[in-house]
Amino acid sequence: MVVRSGLVEVRGPEPEPESWRRLLASLSEDSLRLSPAGAALSNGEPEPCSPGTEPGPGRQRTVRIVKQEAGGLGISIKGGRENHMPILISKIFRGLAAEQSRQLYVGDAILAVNGTDLRDASHDQAVQALKKTGREVVLEVKYLKEVSSYFKASSPGTPPAWSPPSGLGDGPTDPPSPGALTGDNDAQTELSFPLEMCYIRRRILPPDTENRYIDLLSADGQQSVSLRLRDGPTAQSWFTALHGNATGLLPRATAGLRALGGTSARHLGWLTEQVAGQEERPVLALLTDKELLLYSCLPRTREQLDNPDSRHPLIATRLVHSGPGKGPPLADPDLSFVLRAGTRRGVDSRLFTTATAADLGLWSRLLVDGCHGAAEQLQEVVTACSWLGQDCQLTVHLDRGFTISRVGELGRSLPLISQPFERLRMSSDDGVRLLFLDFGGPEGEIQLNLESCPKTIVFIIHSFLSAKVTRLGLMA
Secondary structure (H helix, E strand, C coil), X not given: CEEEEEEEEEECCCCCCCCEEEEEEEEECCEEEEEECCCCECCCCCCCCECCECCCCCCEXXXXXXXXXXXXXXXXXXXXXXXXXXXXXXXXXXXXXXXXXCCCCCCEEEEEECCEECCCCCHXXXXXXXXXXXXEEEEEEEECHHHHHHHHHCCCCCCCCCCCCEEECCCCCCCCCCCCECCCCCCCCCEEEECCXXXXXXXXXXXXXXXXXXXXXXXXXXXXXXXXXXXXXXXXHHHHHHHHHHHHCHHHXXXXXXXXXXXXXXXXXXXXXXXXXXXCEEEEXXXXXXXXXXXXXXXXXXXXXXXXXXXXXXXXXXXXXXXXXXXXXXXXXXXXXXXXXXXXXXXXXEEEEXXXXXXXXXXXXXXXHHHHHHHHHHCEEEEEEXXXXXXXXXXXECCCEEEEEEECHHHCEEEEEEECXXXXXXXXXXXXXXXXXXXXXXXXXXXXXXXXXXXXXXXXXXXXXXXXXXXXXXXX
């Protein structure tokens, strides 16, 4: 079922990325269908107003039409005073207000619009009068059957000689961009774009100064479409509808991943990763009980699911920023968040942008909750170290705190120091191999040599502390 339709401009594929075609977009619950604007209703014999009835030639009619929220009237006109012709409807576009009303016909002469007389109007005057109408349009029309037959006889690509067509749909009100295809020569192909796990993005690079572009990428990464709408509010309205429909299909996609097995999918969605000095890129993020997995497209097999582009254990991953205030210039600061992960190579920082504020809030909450949940599951981490020249091991337990021990005879662990989290005054590291802990005891600052980058254990300690604070009902 079509829930929305209107005329949009679609950017052509490489090698002509700046070639735009005006197409009819029809949005259903699970797909966006793009068909040539030439697939308009240019029927020579009008459809009846009611079964068994057609408007009589020469009979004047008053037609009231209510346009869609973001759609236009949905007609093309020809004629005008300079062509010694009345203003005539030459096309009616499928899915838009005029066609849905079933009250207008190819061959109708428009005598007046919202009280403005068009009987002696030029073609441009008629175009402007029709474009200035609000959502409700009242037309005085008269059906000319002989003109309707003329339109039917005109061959594709050969418009009548008296004037060029003027589309009054949901496309831009300014002249089409160079290369835009808007006439009968449009390719007669139709594209059906699936919305399940579709990447949808308002902004493109270079920055969209007009704020009327929408980029889409299919779940498999094979299809991409760039849409250009009439203005910012129209683009936002279309984006909201597209994003809402795609979000409604999310449970189906998540269930499909669970059916592959091997993972406990908690949340799934597209993010835009901002990389300094490079173009932004879409990444598909899968959040499980223990990890954040990043893919370039939706995995369809178990092998693809088990081999993401990158893995980030939640226990060593920290949300350090969410929302406005700290994003670099290339990011949308209102919709961005930063993740930092402790790894054996150091700290890995990544900046992501979400599609909406609601998505930002959801991802932020799920990542923080996921970190705490991973801490509750893990409970304890053990790493080898040396202290005061002795080979030891450091054990960090969510409830029991810190234990430094050495391995004695028969492989038994001999505790040297045990301290709860509550006694920890300070922790730091040198970013190379040393971890510093201070419990305020007589031993002073404890320096542990981990023989590798200490960032992983530092981030785990932070996750344990954050989980314990959350247990107390406080914000970590």
